Amino acid sequence: MTMSQNTEATISQAKSFVNRNFDSFTSELIELAKIPGIAWEAFDAQDLERSAKAVSELLKGTQVFDFVDVRRSHADGKPGAPAVVARRAAKNGKPQILLYAHHDVQPPGDDGAWQTKPFEPTLKGTRLYGRGAADDKAGIVTHLAAIRAIKEIAGADFELGLTLFIEGEEEAGSPTFRNFLDENATDLAADVIIVADSGNWTVEIPALTTTLRGLVSQVIEVSTLDHALHSGMYGGAVPDAMMATIKLLATLHDEAGNVAIQGLKQGKADELPYSEDQLRTDSGLLPTTQQIGSGSILDRIWTKPALTVIGIDGQTVAMSSNTMLPSVKSKISLRIAPGEVPEEALALLRAHLEANLPFGASLKYGEIELGKPFADLKGGWAKPAAEAALSAGFGQESVNIGIGGSIPFIADLTEVFPEAQILVTGVEDPDSRAHSPNESVDLEMLKKAMVSEALLLLAGNAHEAR
Ligand SMILES: [Zn+2]
Incomplete structure (x- = not known):
């Protein structure tokens, strides 16, 4: 199988499409980030329903899917949080790509520590502040932008298979995720899974997250x-x-x-620049405390x-x-x-x-x-295609990064879909403060992430049939 590279013409088409529509993509992010959908028991489940509904309406609006559903797992008789599943089957042997993100958010935490209201998304400079603005509603709008871009650039009858899986309980530890995967395995099966729930190395340098502890x-x-x-x-x-x-x-x-x-x-x-000074600043190490290890x-x-x-x-x-x-x-x-x-x-x-x-x-x-930890050891066309797409979208070579923590649902994905190539991409940056007060996303970076994902889908669409 050969990997298809996007031409310069396609790259500039993708950039211009995202540029032209970025204000409306940003408005969608703002509307989504106003909904305090939190999957913890202490919070109003109605908000989570509204959040799932809003996401499913946006997906329906793209008019590329065979179906768009709000579904939940019924493990142990207790319904799980609402997830949005949409699918468009691949045609002519083209790959099926699953795009994952989650629409639930962390509780706001200490309101007093926020400089803006957590559920009133506020623009300051190039950053949009609000709970979920980065984690992970930025992931949802990145997928939406990429889907619209492939439809525009490759035409409405594009052959790439697309599956959207927007989970509703990630921040609550994905309690029914495994059951959900098992119950919906046929609709979720894919050759490539793109998890847009991690970060980039900097706002300028894109990254794939290739290891998790x-x-x-x-x-x-x-x-x-x-x-x-x-x-x-x-x-x-x-x-x-x-x-x-x-x-x-x-x-x-x-x-x-x-x-x-x-x-x-x-x-x-991988050898990336990260100094002791930076460690001290990022971690809040006291002046006389030494680093360990x-x-x-x-x-x-x-x-x-x-x-x-x-x-x-x-x-x-x-x-x-x-x-x-x-x-x-x-x-x-x-x-x-x-x-x-x-x-x-x-x-x-x-x-x-x-x-x-x-x-x-x-x-x-x-x-x-x-x-379970995660290590990308599989190989396959998707990782080099993603690196090329990120490098083109950001105008900077993509790097491999790790996360010292875990994303437990990734282990479930690897178990239920052992053949799938899993790519963990990012819409966050080092200043995003996911889970903390003053969460934000850099909109210039988000724009580049959208272009990159559009290019990855276009590369998948041009990929040689199996
Ligand atoms: Zn997340």
Whole structure:
């Protein structure tokens, strides 16, 4: 199979189409971002319905789909959040491309920390501020722009297959996503899946997200006594559970701050400029605090394991007395490298804990959470086509980036559609502040993202038939 490159003429057609229509695309983004569709139980489900409806109307308006539906999974008798599914079947052996985004948003959080109203999208300079302006309503309008561009440039009878899947519960952890995929597998099946829910390297430099770390979390309970003791009576002769827990947890990192668990996989990130100064600024590291770990900073945050103790059940300072605790629970969160198997990482973590348990304390395991990492290892025509489209759309060479966290639904996609090539693209940039107050999207970058996705669809449409 050969990859079709867009001609200079097509590239300028795509740019001019997006330029001509960008004001109306921006208005659509503003209208969508006014709807506070939040899939958390504490929020009004009506808004989420309105949000799904608005997206389905926009998709119907393109007049390219065989159907546009609002659907939900009915796993366990409890309906999931409304997702929008639209499909136009591929013709003459052309590829089927699925475009993913989500229409639900994060709760606004602390209203006082917003400089504009979270659900009153506000333009300041080149940035549009508002909850969902970037994550992920910018993804939806990018797909819409690309669909309209292919219709305009390749003609209404274009042969590329297109599937739209706009989820409605991503920010709530996609609880019914897997069921939804299984129930709608026929309509969602595709050769290429484009997930527009990540970021670009900068507003100028486009990126594909090619690695995501996975997650292993484990609750443990360390016990040393069968009841609480007065520390003035027995302290010094018997260990309390807090002391044993602290000693145990302290073995999980080496002196430099690397994860000390033997046998965990680690990879290498692409070499992109990222300085210690930038790390300090981005992370808010205090002036005297040193960075930890070894290897490049991007290796450490994208392709090596990282471990954080995210909870310890002890006594609060306010309620503390001179008591030795008999048992202490804690929760360990281990980010695992792309290519790691969560079950294997969990076994290595447990082997480490058991080998380092001090004073013959007793160790019990509680709740576990496992999330698969993602690594783009498949190859295929779509990735080079996407790189060419991004480079043309931005006028800058596209780079490969990683994410230190996970996007759990991507693991589900790889399981249900093992043959599909998955591309994770971005509509966010380093200043987007997704999930935080003052979320925003850079409109100049969004325009380039729209051109790029249009070019990718056009390349798919010109792709040799299977
Ligand atoms: Zn998102």
